[in-house]
Amino acid sequence: MKRITIDPITRLEGHGKIEIFLNDEGEVNNAYFQVPELRGFEKFCEGRPVEELPAIVAKICGVCPGCHHMASGKAVDAVFGVEPPPTAKKLRELFYMAHFIHSHTAHFYALAAPDFVVGPLAPAHQRNIVGLIGKVGKEIGTEVIKQRRMAQEIQALLGGHQTFVVMNIPGGVRKGLTEQERDDFVEKGKDFVKFAQFTISIFEDFVLKNDEYVDLILNGPYTLKLHSMGLVDEDNRVNFYDGKVRVVDTTGNELYKYSPPDYLEYIAEHVEPWSYLKFPYLKKIGWKGFIEGQHSGLYHATPLSRLNAAEGMATPLAQKEYEKLFDTLGGRPVHATLAMHWARVVELLYSAERFLELASDPEITGRDLRAQLGPIPGEGVGIVEAQRGTLTHHYQTDEKGMVKKVNLIVGTTNNNAAICMSVKQAAKGLIKKGTPVNDGILNMIEMAFRAYDPCFSCATHSLPGQMPMIVEIREANGNLLQRLTRE
Amino acid sequence: MKFNPRIIAFLCNWCSYTGADLAGTSRMQYKSNVRVVRVMCSGRVEPTFILKAFKNGADGVLVCGCHPGDCHYQEGNYRCLRRFLLLQKYITQMGIESERLKLEWISASEGKQFAELVNSFTETISELGPCMVKEQVNTLT
Amino acid sequence: MYTEESKPKLKLAVYWAAACGGCCVSVLDVHEKLFDVISAADLVFWPIALDTKYKDVEEMPDNYIDLTLFNGAVRNSENEHMAKLLRKKSRILVAYGSCAHMGGIPGLANFSTKEEVLYRIFEETESVVNPEKVRPLPECDVPEGKLELPFFYNDVRSLSQVVETDYFIPGCPPQTERLLEVFIAIVSGAKLPPPGSVIGAGTRSQCDECVRIKTENKRIRKFYRPWEIIDDGITCFMEQGVLCMGPATRSGCGYRCIKGNAPCRGCYGPPEDLNDPGAKMMSAVASIIDEEDPEEIMKIIEDVVDPAGLFYRFSLPVSLIRRKIS
Numbered sequence: 001m002k003r004i005t006i007d008p009i010t011r012l013e014g015h016g017k018i019e020i021f022l023n024d025e026g027e028v029n030n031a032y033f034q035v036p037e038l039r040g041f042e043k044f045c046e047g048r049p050v051e052e053l054p055a056i057v058a059k060i061c062g063v064c065p066g067c068h069h070m071a072s073g074k075a076v077d078a079v080f081g082v083e084p085p086p087t088a089k090k091l092r093e094l095f096y097m098a099h100f101i102h103s104h105t106a107h108f109y110a111l112a113a114p115d116f117v118v119g120p121l122a123p124a125h126q127r128n129i130v131g132l133i134g135k136v137g138k139e140i141g142t143e144v145i146k147q148r149r150m151a152q153e154i155q156a157l158l159g160g161h162q163t164f165v166v167m168n169i170p171g172g173v174r175k176g177l178t179e180q181e182r183d184d185f186v187e188k189g190k191d192f193v194k195f196a197q198f199t200i201s202i203f204e205d206f207v208l209k210n211d212e213y214v215d216l217i218l219n220g221p222y223t224l225k226l227h228s229m230g231l232v233d234e235d236n237r238v239n240f241y242d243g244k245v246r247v248v249d250t251t252g253n254e255l256y257k258y259s260p261p262d263y264l265e266y267i268a269e270h271v272e273p274w275s276y277l278k279f280p281y282l283k284k285i286g287w288k289g290f291i292e293g294q295h296s297g298l299y300h301a302t303p304l305s306r307l308n309a310a311e312g313m314a315t316p317l318a319q320k321e322y323e324k325l326f327d328t329l330g331g332r333p334v335h336a337t338l339a340m341h342w343a344r345v346v347e348l349l350y351s352a353e354r355f356l357e358l359a360s361d362p363e364i365t366g367r368d369l370r371a372q373l374g375p376i377p378g379e380g381v382g383i384v385e386a387q388r389g390t391l392t393h394h395y396q397t398d399e400k401g402m403v404k405k406v407n408l409i410v411g412t413t414n415n416n417a418a419i420c421m422s423v424k425q426a427a428k429g430l431i432k433k434g435t436p437v438n439d440g441i442l443n444m445i446e447m448a449f450r451a452y453d454p455c456f457s458c459a460t461h462s463l464p465g466q467m468p469m470i471v472e473i474r475e476a477n478g479n480l481l482q483r484l485t486r487e
Numbered sequence: 488m489k490f491n492p493r494i495i496a497f498l499c500n501w502c503s504y505t506g507a508d509l510a511g512t513s514r515m516q517y518k519s520n521v522r523v524v525r526v527m528c529s530g531r532v533e534p535t536f537i538l539k540a541f542k543n544g545a546d547g548v549l550v551c552g553c554h555p556g557d558c559h560y561q562e563g564n565y566r567c568l569r570r571f572l573l574l575q576k577y578i579t580q581m582g583i584e585s586e587r588l589k590l591e592w593i594s595a596s597e598g599k600q601f602a603e604l605v606n607s608f609t610e611t612i613s614e615l616g617p618c619m620v621k622e623q624v625n626t627l628t
Numbered sequence: 629m630y631t632e633e634s635k636p637k638l639k640l641a642v643y644w645a646a647a648c649g650g651c652c653v654s655v656l657d658v659h660e661k662l663f664d665v666i667s668a669a670d671l672v673f674w675p676i677a678l679d680t681k682y683k684d685v686e687e688m689p690d691n692y693i694d695l696t697l698f699n700g701a702v703r704n705s706e707n708e709h710m711a712k713l714l715r716k717k718s719r720i721l722v723a724y725g726s727c728a729h730m731g732g733i734p735g736l737a738n739f740s741t742k743e744e745v746l747y748r749i750f751e752e753t754e755s756v757v758n759p760e761k762v763r764p765l766p767e768c769d770v771p772e773g774k775l776e777l778p779f780f781y782n783d784v785r786s787l788s789q790v791v792e793t794d795y796f797i798p799g800c801p802p803q804t805e806r807l808l809e810v811f812i813a814i815v816s817g818a819k820l821p822p823p824g825s826v827i828g829a830g831t832r833s834q835c836d837e838c839v840r841i842k843t844e845n846k847r848i849r850k851f852y853r854p855w856e857i858i859d860d861g862i863t864c865f866m867e868q869g870v871l872c873m874g875p876a877t878r879s880g881c882g883y884r885c886i887k888g889n890a891p892c893r894g895c896y897g898p899p900e901d902l903n904d905p906g907a908k909m910m911s912a913v914a915s916i917i918d919e920e921d922p923e924e925i926m927k928i929i930e931d932v933v934d935p936a937g938l939f940y941r942f943s944l945p946v947s948l949i950r951r952k953i954s
Contacts (some may be wrong), residue, residue, distance in 0.1 A: 015706070051855055407755055534904070534909075580952070627781075
């Protein structure tokens with residue numbers, strides 16, 4: 001049996017590797033996506049004062065610390081049994097929209113767009129942001145950097161530390177917004193909306209108007225039929241900051257809609273000996289292994305999942321794009337993995353519109369930033385949508401608010417099994433008997449999991465604009481037969 | 488082999504060291520497990536000294552100063568007291584039994600009290616057994 | 629900034645061990661200045677962005693890389709292997725960020741043993757379902773063959789506990805402006821401080837830079853958890869009774885957390901090379917308690933709810949008692 005090792009995976013939070021096993025006919029038997037890293041937040045947060053957790057858990061990820069900070073802030077509020085006042089909630093969501101804007105922008109331009117604008121089979125050295133700029137113009141690169149910088153500045157203003165923001169305190173936020181700052185945000189918000197619309201137009205011009213790409217999205221080896229999960233508001237529209245978790249099945253019918261405190265009835269985690277990352281699944285269906293379809297216990301939580309799980313977007317321009325996406329791809333739900341890129345730009349537009357909405361809200365400059373605190377009930381669950389998926393923080397404390405237990409289900413973790421299956425599917429579809437494994441194969445396999453944006457999107461200046469890979473083909477006894485690298 | 492505790496004692500020059508000296512010149516019998524470090528004032532004793540002592544193999548650490556109100560430098564012993572109480576909380580968190588660290592006021596004339604203190608503290612440490620700090624902290628696992 | 633005729637480009641590597649990505653983000657936060665960085669340096673190894681493989685690093689001659697920014701703590705066998713490899717291949721090896729400098733947040737795992745960590749995560753959490761007590765293994769057999777994972781250590785280590793480290797750039801993450809200052813200094817051939825120094829940071833404490841108003845009134849009768857008071861946004865936190873690590877933390881970050889109205893938690897490490905990064909602060913905090921009666925003092929100290937986790941938030945692995953004794 002031959003074996004293909006891809007090590008390391010890059011553009012991932014932490015380290016990752018993939019092992020692909022081929023049978024004697026040269027076809028793919030199985031693929032394992034391994035996460036070799038572990039730090040132990042679920043243990044070392046014990047004994048800490050719970051109000052310190054929003055700052056500590058932000059260090060889970062330096063790219064999406066805002067996500068952990070928000071989920072944590074909400075969990076801490078619940079531990080104290082309080083809701084923040086409206087201004088505080090809006091400030092948090094305002095921050096959060098800026099966080100989404102810079103992350104989705106960076107991911108699209110550095111990771112996604114090159115494949116579509118320059119082309120998945122184009123020469124490797126062109127498949128990057130430089131190649132992208134060559135096609136769409138130099139101004140774009142500068143604009144992308146500027147958008148990212150603007151979003152970072154907003155984060156720093158609202159949360160002090162521009163990366164590991166410190167804005168959340170039990171019951172609210174530490175800092176308010178002045179009128180002057182708000183006016184500046186409104187201007188920035190308009191800019192964000194414009195650029196989001198432009199980003200969508202890039203996607204339209206280079207992808208949707210190109211029949212080959214549409215065909216790749218719909219008919220390439222990248223379709224995974226799993227249940228979809230996302231946070232929705234009362235009207236079942238996508239919301240990143242608050243709401244209930246809605247899970248729809250592979251046909252689009254609602255399976256569950258739960259509030260954060262009830263998450264344990266719906267989600268469980270499975271362990272395999274070959275990965276330090278656990279595998280969440282739907283508890284009521286049960287762990288059925290790495291299978292797809294209506295009877296599988298697996299789900300994914302990605303931008304596409306969010307759009308599948310919802311019934312619309314809460315802002316007008318994004319809603320139009322939402323409808324267009326599903327009209328083009330054959331209705332809700334969509335299972336084409338590559339459509340995640342499209343979903344992401346729709347979300348980018350929503351984030352920008354919502355940011356502008358919140359910045360223009362009269363309550364955003366209010367002075368009532370913190371709820372009154374009383375005795376501490378001692379248990380709380382906070383759920384938000386991270387860019388990569390539904391994020392759950394669950395804390396238990398004593399009556400003094402000292403942490404006893406922490407449970408986390410992180411965005412990308414939701415998709416652990418799905419990523420493994422997507423990779424296996426792409427490998428199976430592309431590596432057949434007699435196929436020479438070459439650079440094209442590498443890129444196509446890469447596209448299978450890059451769509452999930454596995455937690456490291458900050459690649460605005462990723463120079464080759466692609467995931468580096470080595471593929472080693474070994475005989476059963478370990479002798480190296482062939483080694484391919486993609487620079 | 489029976490465990491023989493190693494104890495480090497920080498004694499202030501004006502009161503407690505003199506008191507300890509008195510115990511010696513009066514030929515009082517007391518356990519020989521204590522190694523004395525003389526400081527000018529118990530207020531000089533800071534957490535680093537004590538933590539270093541444990542790291543280097545001390546099974547117990549004793550800190551002695553003048554009685555409250557009698558400090559040669561007015562309030563050094565109060566600072567010592569405050570640091571000591573916070574440090575005890577810290578070492579408990581680090582898995583070191585709080586009984587391994589003791590603070591007692593010994594005046595220049597309290598030779599007998601010093602001898603009794605040494606004996607009882609040595610007994611306490613004997614019962615607790617060896618302190619595992621040196622072993623666990625000096626090798627990376 | 630850099631001309632074609634200037635000396636050969638600096639070969640730069642950035643590597644992450646047990647990290648979160650924040651330090652790599654801090655490198656990217658140079659924003660528009662990135663083009664200046666690129667014109668002066670060749671990025672030769674950066675797993676997040678480049679395709680240089682571990683094997684390529686192994687094939688490099690010793691000291692081939694001019695400057696390696698190593699971030700993340702050393703938590704497992706793969707991290708240690710890479711630390712040793714990069715030491716060999718780098719002329720200047722810098723511990724970049726709190727985790728490489730002092731162990732960082734992952735260092736808090738030193739409050740537990742390896743078994744306690746693995747048990748919690750894989751058997752005890754509220755959502756895990758694992759009746760057969762499956763654990764990730766360094767080696768395991770699957771139907772198709774054998775799979776491997778790095779070996780998870782009991783103790784978290786800082787970089788200098790594993791290899792000789794030339795410089796330390798502190799911060800969680802280091803403030804990008806400080807990184808640029810260091811980078812420009814190196815590229816322009818400025819004389820560097822003696823090996824073992826902390827660079828890219830100030831030499832005094834946070835209090836020196838912080839704009840909050842400080843008075844002589846540093847006597848505390850009660851410590852408050854941050855949510856127990858309404859912070860006035862102007863007065864020094866310590867004087868409001870809220871513990872702030874500023875007095876014991878090196879400056880350089882621009883007091884960014886204070887700007888967000890949160891007290892400092894010490895990510896820049898102590899202002900000077902001390903035997904222990906938290907002991908001086910413990911001493912200082914105790915000294916300003918305004919009480920002489922032991923029982924009253926104890927009541928005040930009870931409000932310091934997590935001394936070890938506060939004074940050693942980022943630095944547990946490099947402190948004197950660097951792990952919890954079991």
